[in-house]
Amino acid sequence: MYDNPIEEARRQSQICNACRYCEGYCAVFPAMHADRFFSDGDLTQLANLCHNCQNCYYACQYTAPHEFALNLPGVLAEVRQESWEDTAFPAPLSRAFHHHGTLIAAATVLAMALLFWAARHLPGDGTGFYAVIAHSVMVAIFLPAFLLPLAALAVGLRRYWKRVGGQSVTLADLRAAFGSAATMRNLAGGHGDGCNFEEEDVFSQSRRGMHQLVMYGFLLCFAATATGTILHYGFGIEAPYRLLSLPKLFGVSGGLMLCAGTLGMMHLKAKAAPDLQAPEVRGGEFGFIALLFTVSASGLALYAFGGSAALEPLLALHLGAVLAFFLLTPYSKMAHGFYRLAALTRDAQRKR
């Protein structure tokens, strides 16, 4: 949308800083109003604080056709996107997957094929899932697929932290950041009425609600995996688990929330104005949400039909989707959660 997003963000921020009418909406404005000259690092930080609620856009008297042509949510979305791609390790992977939903789909299909191959050609070593794919095979695939992306993310976040001038982190910083993320305070609109997102200047809690479904659904699914791992190694209790077990309770409820949340997010995103987001990564964003939906839907299907002959294909599909999701975490919209937490932590430091 903009040839030079960071310069455009600087121009727009100077206008915002002379106005200040939007100060109460979110964390971006108090951070912006703390100074009057904006370094690239400052703008990167503001961009990652922005949750794209769009309230400031619809309240702004300077949006096009006014000659000042402000579109702060749009330009910050582009700066934010650039900051993820520039700091990612390795950066070219990030550029590819953020921009192309088809590449996300292709990676997912490849991962699924790998799991099909493993299911077909490698011997099982247990019952249930492990009769299809051996536990040792799963560990051999997923342990690196989990740890390597985390290492890559750590490199990216380190680069981000340096760029925004972050200091050493205290417990209070983290408490503030996680507290804000836990409640999605920045999507509450300051007044608690929510965001302008899907229908111009109408305030609603839909986006905040859907995002919470996705976030908590995902965390519950992650908790399911974590408790499963603990039961397996700590207590020698192997999958499949009963319905009234922690992995199942977390997994089924989380899977349902994730399914509903991802469908809701796609619906809202389709209704929202593309120019107030980063239009050039729209494909990658939809691709990522679709992948999350595939992960949750295939997981639920596996639970429902795992006792049937469909176990093998369902297991391969689900584990393939999970594998693609893990591997793409540093290079897809999933990264935003980590950068957002970093930005909220940095903002807590500014206020202390």
Add this chain to the structure above:
Amino acid sequence: MTTHPDRYDIVVLGGGNAALCAAITAAENGAKVLILEAAPKPYRGGNSRHTRNFRCKHDGPLSVLVESYGEEEYLADLLRVTGGRTDEGLARMVIRESEACLPWMEAHGVRFQPSLSGTLSLARTNAFFMGGGKSLVNAYYRTAEALGVEVLYDAPVRHVALDGQRVTRVEYEHDDATHVLHPRAVIVASGGFQADIDWLTEAWGPPARNFLIRGTPYNRGAVLKDLLDQGVTSVGDPTQCHAVAIDGRAPKYDGGIVTRLDCVPFSIVVNKHGARFYDEGEDVWPKRYAIWGRLVAAQPDQVGYAIIDSRALRLFMPSVFPPIEAGTLEDLARKMDLPPAQLVATVDEFNAACGDTSGFHPTELDGVQTTGLEPPKTNWARPITEPPFYGYSLRTGVTFTYLGLKVDETAQCSTAAGKIENLWAAGETMAGSILGQGYLAGYGMTIGTVFGRIAGREAAAHVR
């Protein structure tokens, strides 16, 4: 010309705060209401788009307002800025009504936020709209439409026909055709005439051609002129406008709040010949920005240039455009099209007249002044010596005009022969009834809200 069947009881002329308060109130009282807004939808809301707060009386903490702000103190603040040129009865009524307005505004979708950074002095007196005036306007349009109020954008009114003491017809343009309505009541809330440069020039004189208009280009006073031509009683000095000094690079229209420039007290201001012309440190800027509109208007080409050094750069709120910067005063003069030798001589003379600056204090009258300089600088007089040097151009920015329709406490208009049965006015178009001169921050929105609600209520009672 298309004549429409009389679907509407009340037609509201204008689409800003006062118009919306009137339309909402009338609709809530059972009237079928049409709003005719001259501007296209993105520019709807007149000057209300650019506002940020509402001055409100309150006997204790109220919403975002702290402490209390009583009627007498409020009135005293008003009398101070208007120099007594106010209708005290109407002013008191507006002040008293303001307290009930705030909860009404919240109930109709307006959201408030604490006083903005840089405006702490207003935390007790002025309730700030979250997101500013355009978000208020958005909320009111949503509320009005939910009540069945219809809105036409791009619908400038051409004529409001007065027959004796009655409005009989409203003519407006829309979609390249002239349309006629015969409403049972009309509410005028279409602002002043400041965007009509020809009218402004006629009233003020040729310098007005170089003025910038801070608000909407759609307030051309067409309805006001039409009604005055038909003998509707006027109020306010027809030659005067509220004008302030703003950033000279601001757009001709609609620059709004961001073109405000607060650097004057920490600067010296010269004209295009490089000569100073007034005491820049006479008082704190909120009390002086209005007179600087007139001072700059009196200079050649209606332009001034504020010059500061690097020490002063962070002492005032940032402006929309970065200042012109140079390492030397000569270079700064060249970049700003000022005579270099004259600017250097003026700065040298000023610097030489500065004395002890150890008491310099940017937020209070510090008495750090020049000696033997004409005109003097009586506060914040610190030599301009530390490069880089910065400059801003200053021009006169018109906020609103004072000429308007005279109304009574029921917002009703009149002619010399008496009241007009079915015509009410609200907002900037009648504010001259209360604001004879000067301006009190946030009071325009208070007048608009109070009189908008009164006009809506009275008009609805008339058509019932």
